[in-house]
Amino acid sequence: MNTIWPQALPASRGPKYALVADIIRKSIENKSLEVGAKLPPVRDLAYRLGITPGTVARAYSILTDEGLVQAEVGRGTFVAPPMTPIVDDVWSRMSASAEGEGGDVSLFSPRLVDRGQVALLSEGLTRLAQSDPSTLLNYPTRDGARPLREAVARWLADLPLGPFDAEDVVITHGGQNGIGVIFQTVLTGPRPRILIEELTYAGFRRAGELMRADVQSVEMDEWGMVPEALDHAVRNGGAQIVCLTPEVHNPTGGHMPLERRKALVAVARRHDLQILEDDCYRVGEARVSCFRALAPERAWYVTSISKTLTPALRVGFAIAPQDRAAELRRAAEYGFFGVAQPVAELTRLLLSDARTPGVAARVRQGMAEYVRVAVNVLGRFDLVWDREVPFVWLRLPSGWRSAAFCRAAERAGVQIRSADEFALRDGLAPNAVRIAVNGQVSLDRFQDAMERLRGLLDNPPEQISV
Structure with a gap:
């Protein structure tokens, strides 16, 4: 030596x-x-x-x-001995098992392919079992979570988020919990108001309801929320925060361009409105600046590893505007002390592993193969898709209503989501469905599910039902 x-x-x-x-x-x-x-x-x-x-x-x-x-x-x-090569044996066994079982194919929510993350997690669990016993005995602490926050800061370093460091990162129990913690930090008064797009992730509404907030939808177009409609909504009803999914809109798969983001920031500044950006569905590189870079004094950011590596750990990351990190940390610590130390350490090992970026890239490639199959089968219909978005958005042809189409699909053994699930209970939803990728069934079985949906689209019922 x-x-x-x-x-x-x-x-x-x-x-x-x-x-x-x-x-x-x-x-x-x-x-x-x-x-x-x-x-x-x-x-x-x-x-x-x-x-x-x-x-x-x-x-x-x-x-x-x-x-x-x-x-x-x-x-x-x-x-240490050389690392075990990353292989897809677990995924192969999973696919073979699922194919042999038959039954329905769930396309409700994205299910990731395994391209090595299971092996990394298995190695991490072994290393965790051999680590300092205090990891398995003590309460989580802010200092104890620093290595994970540093790993997260490195993981997000290339993102156009504006200046931030490990001290700005708050670890949460997944992206949904991150949204809830941000609401707890921002919202005040007995009946605060939250603004969302006409179609959006239902978790905004659910987290708002837990805070006893009034949730109001705002008109949107193909580029996302309409700035003039946001201005009108705030002038007429007031609001404390607006919730957006600009990089990958859920459920339509759309992308909000930079000029639209700047216009929404201008409205938010005019009315002193906070902005929450949910970036959980982005799996590739960000195409334009995040809201936190455009409005560092009022934009809150939340993401997770659920769509890039695994949803099983239930770990998310929230970042506050400049000078408000302490408030966000306090809300998380008062709410749940912190993420369990074994989960935090396992996540740190995963994000710090030199092989993880390659695994994430292979996951994206694997999911893109399923998107390609969906487009090949359903592409002649009104389909919105992107190879790096783990779902497609299908506007139904004449003769079908979304609720009826979902029921028919379920009878055919394919479970999908109606546009109604992404609108407020009293809101109007388009005649469309979201079809998520299920990377835990074989490509052949996924293609068979797409062909069953195509068969329904080609043969609408004689009488329109709702």
């Missing part, structure tokens, strides 16, 4: 912890450090190199996240 270290660390513009990690990483790659070799204790190596113990500890943490070394309680830190 002594032979890999220089007399002093070479000059570098980067941080010293990254330089230490790089020296060890290269030594592992060229076999100067072999599997099982023990690294020096943190304090010993810090003394030898003339740096702080914290610098060495951070280098070791980075290498642990990369899977190159592993810490064993009471023994020390060792060079």
Whole structure:
């Protein structure tokens, strides 16, 4: 071990912890450090190199996240065996099992393909079981969640969110919980008012109802909420927050362009209206600036890993406007103390793993294969789709009403959602349905479900039913 270290660390513009990690990483790659070799204790190596113990500890943490070394309680830190290659065996078994069972195909909500995330989670659970026992014994704390917040900040670093760091990130129990925590932070008074688009994610309405809020819909077009309609709604009824899904509109799959976002920001500033951006359905790169970058003083942001890696962990991320992070943290801490430490640590391991970005890319590619099948079968109808959106939006042809079509589809063994589910109870919904991708059935079985829907579309009932 002594032979890999220089007399002093070479000059570098980067941080010293990254330089230490790089020296060890290269030594592992060229076999100067072999599997099982023990690294020096943190304090010993810090003394030898003339740096702080914290610098060495951070280098070791980075290498642990990369899977190159592993810490064993009471023994020390060792060079880890090579990582297990990511394979799709779990997904293959899942698909084969689902295909053999027969029965209905649920296309209510997106179900992700497994492109290695199950293997990563399995490895993470093993590492979690070997970690510091305090992870399994103590309450979550703000300091304890810092490594996860730092991992989230790195995960979101390329997003056009405006300035933020790990201290701005609040960990929640999924995106829906993030929406609820933001409402708890923002809304005041006995009957606050929330504004949503005519068609939108039903979770806005449900979270608002829990807060005893009045939820009002605002006119929208193909680009999202209409700024003039928002201005009119605020002038006539007042409101405290407007909820939007601009990057991937749920349920239509539309995208809000930059000019529309700027126009809505202008209205919000004129009326001192807060903005909540739900970005949970974006799986690729953001195409334009987020609301938090456009209106950093009033825009709240929430996302999760449910549509990119897995919904099973129920972990989401909320970010407040500038100078309001403390309020958001307080609402979360008062509500549930924090995300359970084992879940937080497992999520940190997942987001910090060098293989995870590649897995997420393969998940996107896998889901795009299902979208391609849906478009090939249903493309001659009025279909809105995007290869990186895990559902398609189908405007029904003459002869069908959405409720009747959903009932007929269910009788044919395919479960889909009517546009009515995305409107307020007394609102008007278009004659359309949302068809989600189910990556946990085989492509052949998914294609069969699409062909059953096409058969219904080609043969509407003689009498229109509702």
